[in-house]
Amino acid sequence: MATTTMSSPTLxxxxxxNSLRRSARQVEAECQSKLAKFSAMAAAYSSQAQGTAGAGxxxxxxxxxxxxxxxxxxxxxxxxxxxxLLRQLANHVDRLSSxxxxxxxxxxxxxxxxxxxxxxxxxxxxxxxxxSNLVAAREHAELLESVRSxxxxxxxxxxxxxxxxxxRLDSTHIMVDDLIxxxxxxxxxxxxxxxxxxxxxxxxxxxxxxxxxLMSLMTRIRIRKRRDxxxxxxxxxxxxxxxxxxxx
Numbered sequence: 001m002a003t004t005t006m007s008s009p010t011l012x013x014x015x016x017x018n019s020l021r022r023s024a025r026q027v028e029a030e031c032q033s034k035l036a037k038f039s040a041m042a043a044a045y046s047s048q049a050q051g052t053a054g055a056g057x058x059x060x061x062x063x064x065x066x067x068x069x070x071x072x073x074x075x076x077x078x079x080x081x082x083x084x085l086l087r088q089l090a091n092h093v094d095r096l097s098s099x100x101x102x103x104x105x106x107x108x109x110x111x112x113x114x115x116x117x118x119x120x121x122x123x124x125x126x127x128x129x130x131x132s133n134l135v136a137a138r139e140h141a142e143l144l145e146s147v148r149s150x151x152x153x154x155x156x157x158x159x160x161x162x163x164x165x166x167x168r169l170d171s172t173h174i175m176v177d178d179l180i181x182x183x184x185x186x187x188x189x190x191x192x193x194x195x196x197x198x199x200x201x202x203x204x205x206x207x208x209x210x211x212x213x214l215m216s217l218m219t220r221i222r223i224r225k226r227r228d229x230x231x232x233x234x235x236x237x238x239x240x241x242x243x244x245x246x247x248x
């Protein structure tokens with residue numbers, strides 16, 4: 001947007017009171033129009049920033065981010081225009097209050113010049129107020145964006161941390177599963193060894209059960225052998241005695 005400049009009055013002398021006053025009123029009107037536009041732009045920017053903060057969505061953030069540079073350029077352009085208009089108005093007010101112009105001015109010129117000066121002060125205060133509000137809105141939007149970025153970074157960090165912890169937990173679960181599998185295999189081996197030992201114990205028990213019977217049989221055999229020996233010895237003795245009697 002091009003900067004609007006006011007040309008010097010063309011009616012009458014450059015120091016003519018009426019010409020200067022008409023020019024001052026034109027500058028005041030244009031300045032008021034620019035201030036109204038500037039105020040609307042500042043209000044729109046502030047509302048957009050607050051709406052984005054309230055929504056907290058990526059689309060709203062994208063809209064504010066995309067329109068931010070263009071809006072900033074527009075507000076800076078109109079700020080320069082208003083600054084130039086206020087400078088022109090201050091120049092007109094100074095000329096209206098100068099002694100050269102006052103000497104040729106109507107009787108009420110001093111009060112009219114003072115009214116223009118009051119208007120200049122009001123417009124200047126309004127411009128500073130709007131500019132201050134716009135700066136505050138920009139700082140607020142930047143702060144919200146910074147906080148949003150910090151929250152996003154913290155969320156990303158938390159997600160990465162949780163993912164890392166989940167990987168560690170999964171790894172721990174795998175290790176525990178391996179240990180359980182090894183324990184089950186060891187349990188199976190111990191169970192097989194237990195069955196083997198029980199089988200050997202049963203066989204030993206069977207041997208122990210047969211051994212007394214075997215001892216009893218051997219005892220009976222020894223007794224029978226001794227009896228047979230005694231009988232055989234008796235028979236032999238009788239035979240010898242009979243032979244002795246027969247030959248005697």
